[in-house]
Structures are given as C-alpha cells and as structure tokens.
Amino acid sequence: MTQVKVRLDRAMETSLLTLYGKALDAAMTPSILHDRLAAEIVAKIDYDFAGIKGMNERVAPNAAARSKHFDDWTREFLAAQPAATVVQLGCGLDTRAWRVDPGPAVGWHDVDFPDVIAVRRKLFPTRPGYQMIESSVTSPSWLAAIPTDRPVFVLAEGLTMYLSPTEGHELFRRVIDHFGHGTIAFDTHSRLGVRLVNIALKRAFGRALLHWGVNRAAEVDAIDPRLHRVDALSALLAPSALSLPTSSKLLIPVVRHFPPLRDLGQYFRYTF
Numbered sequence: 225m226t227q228v229k230v231r232l233d234r235a236m237e238t239s240l241l242t243l244y245g246k247a248l249d250a251a252m253t254p255s256i257l258h259d260r261l262a263a264e265i266v267a268k269i270d271y272d273f274a275g276i277k278g279m280n281e282r283v284a285p286n287a288a289a290r291s292k293h294f295d296d297w298t299r300e301f302l303a304a305q306p307a308a309t310v311v312q313l314g315c316g317l318d319t320r321a322w323r324v325d326p327g328p329a330v331g332w333h334d335v336d337f338p339d340v341i342a343v344r345r346k347l348f349p350t351r352p353g354y355q356m357i358e359s360s361v362t363s364p365s366w367l368a369a370i371p372t373d374r375p376v377f378v379l380a381e382g383l384t385m386y387l388s389p390t391e392g393h394e395l396f397r398r399v400i401d402h403f404g405h406g407t408i409a410f411d412t413h414s415r416l417g418v419r420l421v422n423i424a425l426k427r428a429f430g431r432a433l434l435h436w437g438v439n440r441a442a443e444v445d446a447i448d449p450r451l452h453r454v455d456a457l458s459a460l461l462a463p464s465a466l467s468l469p470t471s472s473k474l475l476i477p478v479v480r481h482f483p484p485l486r487d488l489g490q491y492f493r494y495t496f
C-alpha cells in the first residue's frame with residue numbers, strides 16, 4: 225500500500241498523537257474504543273508514529289477513555305434528538321462520526337484548520353450528512369456554514385486548552401449567539417495540567433502548545449449567563465475511567481481526595 229506522507233505543524237500535529245492512541249487501543253485486548261478505522265488510517269499514513277514521545281500502549285487507554293466519554297455523551301444526545309446537528313470543533317483526525325454512526329436525520333460538521341481537513345479529505349471515507357469545514361475555530365466565518373434549524377450538540381474534545389482564554393470565551397459566546405439553544409460538551413485542563421502537558425509536548429514536538437487552563441467550573445459558568453452547567457466531572461472519576469486498565473486506576477482512590485490532582489482534566493456539559 226502506498227502511504228500518504230503527512231506533516232502537520234504546531235497544534236495540528238497533536239491530532240496524529242490522539243489518532244495513534246486510538247489505533248493502539250484498537251489493537252489491545254480489551255480495547256476501550258474499538259476504533260478500527262483509526263487503525264486503518266494510521267496504516268495509510270507515512271509518519272513516525274512510533275517515534276512520538278508521550279504516546280504508547282501505556283498511555284493509549286487514557287486517550288481512548290476520553291473519546292469514549294464524548295462518544296457516550298454524543299450518543300445520549302442523539303438518542304433524545306434523532307434529528308439534530310452535531311458540530312465537532314478541533315476534530316483533528318478523530319473518527320467519531322463513524323464510531324457513533326448517527327442516523328440519516330443528523331447533519332454532522334467537523335471543523336479544524338485547513339491542513340488537518342486536507343489530510344481528512346485524502347484519508348477518510350465519506351458518509352451521508354457529513355461535512356468538513358476548514359477554519360480556525362477562532363474565526364467567526366465557520367458558523368455561517370452550519371444551519372440552525374435543528375437541536376445542536378457542539379463538541380470540543382482536546383481543543384479548549386489550545387486556545388487563549390479570550391479566544392475560548394469568544395468562541396463560546398459566538399456559538400451561543402449563532403445557535404440560540406443547544407448543548408456544548410468539552411474537556412479542559414487545569415492550569416497545573418496545562419503546565420504539565422506543555423512539558424510533555426515540548427518533549428514530543430519541541431514546543432509548548434497549551435494556553436487556557438480551567439481550575440473550577442465557576443470559571444466556565446462566568447463566561448456567559450446563558451450557559452447552564454449540566455455536568456462537571458474529573459476525567460479520572462468519569463464513568464469512562466472504569467474501562468481503564470487496573471494499573472492506570474491504582475491511584476484514583478488516593479487522587480480523588482486531592483482536587484489539584486483530581487481535576488487535572490475535567491469533562492463539562494452545558495446547555496444554553
């Protein structure tokens with residue numbers, strides 16, 4: 225098979241890291257996410273995946289568990305609203321639309337930088353109701369491509385921390401202004417988490433890439449009075465963490481009593 229050479233810069237390169245994590249998980253027994261399409265796409269890419277510092281079989285289940293969490297929230301939304309719009313911001317090379325496999329009444333929109341979408345266009349299959357939008361999420365223009373006639377589920381997995389706080393706040397307000405009503409689900413790193421992950425990113429990709437850290441849910445609540453918090457969960461205490469291997473769960477009973485460690489990563493769901 226001729227492989228496609230993929231070279232992505234800055235934050236975009238991290239989409240290869242999470243893709244590889246899901247491909248590694250797919251080859252593990254048990255697998256958390258069973259993302260065979262991720263494994264197929266990795267096999268088509270000419271890139272030194274094995275050379276990525278910070279992604280290996282020990283870490284891969286964490287990437288898979290986070291994605292499982294957002295898959296489950298997406299499925300839950302679509303079970304209640306089978307005719308809906310799904311918008312995935314910072315989609316990277318994630319295959320969620322194929323994992324969740326929504327029904328024909330769902331319009332699904334994946335948004336990322338043009339270089340990432342160009343890789344998706346070369347390597348991903350197409351599917352009915354599925355659209356890709358090449359844009360920075362910080363630009364107001366991408367919203368114009370998305371209709372507002374159906375209930376909307378906006379997803380941002382592994383994105384907020386790459387934005388500055390001001391960019392993040394503006395993004396939330398723009399989403400609310402455009403759709404009027406909907407649900408938004410996303411994860412955050414705490415400020416300590418941002419510092420720790422930046423150290424790891426410097427090792428893996430030669431530069432720190434993260435900016436926006438969130439320590440408490442109240443910081444998100446304060447972004448806009450139209451946001452109503454439904455869930456705020458430590459990534460370690462979320463139901464999806466139960467699927468992690470025992471070795472990754474050993475410290476959870478200890479860590480749950482120390483908010484700075486417990487809340488290094490959090491999952492949020494808001495309605496607006």
Ligand SMILES: C[S@@+](CC[C@H](N)C(=O)[O-])C[C@H]1O[C@@H](n2cnc3c(N)ncnc32)[C@H](O)[C@@H]1O
Pocket residue numbers: 235236237238239242243291313314315316317318335336337340359360361362380381382383386387
């Ligand atoms: C860690 S990856 C996560 C990808 C995917 N959501 C996943 O979970 O596998 C971060 C992604 O955010 C994207 N990203 C970061 N800043 C962005 C921006 N301003 N606009 C669009 N995408 C952005 C990057 O290009 C990259 O694909």
